[in-house]
Each structure stands twice: as C-alpha cells, then as structure tokens.
Amino acid sequence: MSRTVLVGYPENLGSRDDGTPAAMIAAVHEYGTNNVPARPTLRSGVNNAQDDIKEFIEDQAALVVSGDATPESVMDGVGGLAVSSVQQEIVDLKSPALKPSTIAARTLKSSNPLVDTGEMKGSVTFVVGTGKETEGI
Numbered sequence: 001m002s003r004t005v006l007v008g009y010p011e012n013l014g015s016r017d018d019g020t021p022a023a024m025i026a027a028v029h030e031y032g033t034n035n036v037p038a039r040p041t042l043r044s045g046v047n048n049a050q051d052d053i054k055e056f057i058e059d060q061a062a063l064v065v066s067g068d069a070t071p072e073s074v075m076d077g078v079g080g081l082a083v084s085s086v087q088q089e090i091v092d093l094k095s096p097a098l099k100p101s102t103i104a105a106r107t108l109k110s111s112n113p114l115v116d117t118g119e120m121k122g123s124v125t126f127v128v129g130t131g132k133e134t135e136g137i
Helices: 022-031 042-048 050-066 071-092 100-105 119-123
Strands: 004-008 125-129
Touching: 004 042, 004 071, 022 042, 022 119, 042 050, 042 071, 050 071, 071 119, 071 125
Parallel strands: none
Antiparallel strands: 004 125
16 A cells, blocks of 8 residues: 655644634745735645655665565654754744734734744645545645
C-alpha cells in the first residue's frame, strides 16, 4: 500500500475557544478572503523543506535497507522536517502587515501577522496516510 506524509491542519485537530476549526483559520490565512490578505506559510514552508527532506531520505535509505530504520520512521522524520519549516515560515512572515486596529485587538499586541498566541504555529502537524485524506488543509 502506498503511503504519504500529509502536512497541515487536520480538520479533526480542534478549534479555537470560539469554536472555529483550526483548519478553517489556516485556510483563511493560506488563501485569503475578501477581507483578509493571503499569508501563505503552509505551501511555502513545505516547498522550502524540499532539499532537507531529499537529503534526509537519501541518508535514511541505507539504514532502511540494513534494518536500522523503518519506512515509518523515515516518514515521521519527513513530517517533522516539513512541520518545522512551516512553523519557521509562520514566525518569519512579516508581510502583508497587520492593520493597527488588528494589532490593538490582539491578545499579545504582536505585529507579526501570524503569531499572537502561538496557536497557529502549535497546530501545524503531519500525519502519515494513504493520500486519500481530504479533510483539513
């Protein structure tokens, strides 16, 4: 059976205190809306990790063949690399800047567009699946 590493915000991950699913919040930020500019970090984070992921897989291949690693452990490592890269994108994103009124309304008054409480950064995860999963972002 073919397996794949899915990185993002699974629909069943949970929701904010107001009941809004984390996947919905992530989708709004990733693609934007009429009122919220796109601030893509998921796609760019995964893309930025490609070289590290390729190198990791190449290094792990011989370990899998020798029995010192499993395909599952390699997939977990790939997921971890991708998640770390997306989290760094969230921290590094500075543009488009927030409106002053948005900053004033935030919990910690952070001007970083995607970092206020750390909830979004902490919510990104990965799952090893069949590639047929369709829920979440």
